[in-house]
Amino acid sequence: MSSASSEVQILQAVQSTIASRPGVVSTARGMSHFGEHALGWVAVAGIGAALDKPRRRQWAGVAVGAVGAHAASIVIKRIVRRPRPNDPSIQVNVSTPSKLSFPSSHATSTTAAAVLLGRLTGLPLPALLVPPMLLSRLVLGVHYPTDVLAGSALGAASAVAVLKAEQKFGEK
Template identity: 50%
Template sequence: MSDLHSTVAKADQRILLSVRRYFADEQSVTAARALSWYGGHATGWLAIGLAGAARDRERCGQWLRATGLVASAHLASMVVKQVVRRPRPQVPGLEPLMKTASKHSFPSSHAASAAAAAVSFGSMMPVLPLRTAAAALCFSRLVVGVHFPSDVVVGAAMGAAVAQAGQRWVALGGRCDG
């Protein structure tokens, strides 16, 4: 194991244990589980995008394209996860607080779709609540103990990059008449 890899692994474990220590109360864990369920398979973010398209006929095409970027970021993270195959955290004293669909953790697909939503939907809805929700969802994956911090950081960076790359395409979307 390289020095950098070892340093990151040790930092990941220390941060994860600290998060669990400070957010182990019932309210924090309940909120983290709820956020994690919301972000599962990007369904909460996809629902926001589809609801935006249904309600905002003037920008329906933009909403649908932005939603496509969220789905694309999620799928891209799943492909990388299957290639890298990093196991979920197995840290002594840190039992996961919820089940996951996959045994692999890198990158966090929850973080990828959350960051993609924050970027993609940012021009069509209030940015502060959107970014706050995305950040809280990313953090929830640490609280429930199913991702290392580096999984979340890379997942979020990946999702934001996918969404940023598609912003011109989103802007080309228009009305959905029909």
């Protein structure tokens, strides 16, 4: 069995078990719209910067990390050029701005934002925010499992880069 067919089987299983529950697809669509182009994370960072002036630079780092991670994922998508799932057994439940799948930009920006927000707030946000976003991309039928896993790894690396830059330039 090829890895592509294994990934289609995983998508089928997710869609037949999780996506079939009431409210799951509509919630996943809402998450998709929030995460589109990292705009939801930029909004969260903007609100944080407005309300928490002493840590405004760290809140800006959240926005920079999410947008930078998103940008990195777009560059990689254009190099790899993996098409989105296209199997008659997979239901696509949301529109996408491109036909490219690897890595998931939603997974990338969400992981970067969650790591940076978690560090800023002291909350376990990566554990709370990342798995639902990754799963939502499978529920919606727009990514393979390896797309979301690679996106999450790229997002974590992007967050680390922001944290190292903050350390280098004297941020707490």
